[in-house]
Amino acid sequence: MRKNIIIGFCTAGAIALTMSGCGAQPKPLYTYGNYSENYYNSKKNISPESALELQKSIEFAIENTENTSSGRVAPGMYANLGYIYLKGGKTDKAMESFTKEKSIYPESAHFMDRMIKKIEVAQGEIDD
Amino acid sequence: MINSKFITYLVVAVFILFLTGCGPAMTTKGAEFPKMYEQQPRSILILPPMNESTDAEAKDYYMTTTEMPFALMGYYTFPTEMVSDIMKQEGVYDTETLYNMPLDKFYDYFGADTVLFTRIKKWDLSYMVLAAKLTIQIEAKIMSTKTSEELWTYVGTVVVDLSGGNSGGGIGGLIASAIATAVNSAAADYVQHAHTANRRIISTLPVGPYHEWYMKDQSLKFIDQTPGK
Numbered sequence: 517m518r519k520n521i522i523i524g525f526c527t528a529g530a531i532a533l534t535m536s537g538c539g540a541q542p543k544p545l546y547t548y549g550n551y552s553e554n555y556y557n558s559k560k561n562i563s564p565e566s567a568l569e570l571q572k573s574i575e576f577a578i579e580n581t582e583n584t585s586s587g588r589v590a591p592g593m594y595a596n597l598g599y600i601y602l603k604g605g606k607t608d609k610a611m612e613s614f615t616k617e618k619s620i621y622p623e624s625a626h627f628m629d630r631m632i633k634k635i636e637v638a639q640g641e642i643d644d
Numbered sequence: 645m646i647n648s649k650f651i652t653y654l655v656v657a658v659f660i661l662f663l664t665g666c667g668p669a670m671t672t673k674g675a676e677f678p679k680m681y682e683q684q685p686r687s688i689l690i691l692p693p694m695n696e697s698t699d700a701e702a703k704d705y706y707m708t709t710t711e712m713p714f715a716l717m718g719y720y721t722f723p724t725e726m727v728s729d730i731m732k733q734e735g736v737y738d739t740e741t742l743y744n745m746p747l748d749k750f751y752d753y754f755g756a757d758t759v760l761f762t763r764i765k766k767w768d769l770s771y772m773v774l775a776a777k778l779t780i781q782i783e784a785k786i787m788s789t790k791t792s793e794e795l796w797t798y799v800g801t802v803v804v805d806l807s808g809g810n811s812g813g814g815i816g817g818l819i820a821s822a823i824a825t826a827v828n829s830a831a832a833d834y835v836q837h838a839h840t841a842n843r844r845i846i847s848t849l850p851v852g853p854y855h856e857w858y859m860k861d862q863s864l865k866f867i868d869q870t871p872g873k
Contacts (some may be wrong), residue, residue, distance in 0.1 A: 529750065542717070545715075545716050545718070545854065545855070547716065548712055552708065552709065552711075552712050553710070553712075555708040555725070556705060556708040556835050557710070559704045559705060559707070559708055560705070569868070580658075585856075586854065589720075590712075590715055591720045591721045591722075591854075592711060592715070592721055592722060592723035592724075592726075593716045593723075595722075595723045596723045596725065596726060597725055599723065599726040599729070601726075621688040621720050623686050623720035623755070623756075623757075624687075624720065624722070624755075625755065626754065626755025627722065627753075627754045627755055627756075
């Protein structure tokens with residue numbers, strides 16, 4: 517009887533240990549870095565500096581995917597970056613980013629194609 | 645021996661009572677939101693929030709908090725800021741108009757499976773004699789762009805007591821409490837608490853296709869908010 521109780525305690529202890537203590541921290545699905553904070557700050561203090569900080573955190577999120585469980589860039593990050601390029605007149609880089617978003621997330625294809633088409637139409641008008 | 649067995653049963657019984665008996669009514673993801681599991685949407689178009697609070701800045705600030713948690717729940721989330729800009733370029737400036745648009749339009753334009761509507765119900769500080777209380781309340785709703793049905797909804801409320809927890813008596817205590825109130829309300833960070841409200845809301849959402857629990861979380865429990873239950 518006593519032996520059984522001891523075994524019981526040991527098992528419970530072992531389970532508790534596996535569940536809490538020793539295991540490595542699970543990796544997050546995506547890397548966001550300071551994206552959320554900098555996005556908020558870009559709204560709170562609208563300035564070229566805060567916009568640049570936001571762009572930097574987007575670039576950081578894109579470049580640091582190795583410590584994630586998905587190994588992918590978070591949804592919308594390439595689109596965000598592409599949109600910043602587009603606003604800055606860098607249409608080639610914008611199209612490149614929109615294409616990347618689409619290739620990682622097929623759910624975005626319809627929207628990204630629409631953006632790419634918009635750029636092409638605008639470029640056509642300039643060329644004419 | 646019989647005695648100790650009896651005690652064990654008693655303890656277990658009391659524990660079960662404690663767990664189930666008097667708490668709020670619980671429900672599960674599967675029971676509450678079956679349409680999420682039937683339609684299995686892959687993407688969420690997060691629209692700018694509808695601000696029903698008294699704080700004009702709440703809309704812009706709250707908008708920065710939604711993209712990340714919904715993406716981490718395993719859905720493709722469209723980039724919030726860009727979508728908001730594009731809608732303006734298409735001539736839709738007003739959130740009211742946006743919230744009354746036929747849902748299939750969002751599928752036609754963005755290819756989104758669902759749309760997330762958020763309403764900021766409360767975003768305020770209320771002052772009492774020697775205390776202050778911050779309240780944030782958000783109502784979130786996911787609608788299908790294909791069937792126009794509501795797939796999921798939940799309300800998250802966060803109430804923060806900013807009075808510094810001072811319960812000391814006497815004049816000294818009162819002064820200390822007043823100071824704590826001033827300091828804490830100055831430092832009150834709405835957005836931080838909005839993140840907490842989001843966490844409460846989002847814990848009830850069935851996870852999406854990029855999450856490891858996809859289609860496996862039907863039995864997860866949470867507090868039932870269905871009116872009349």
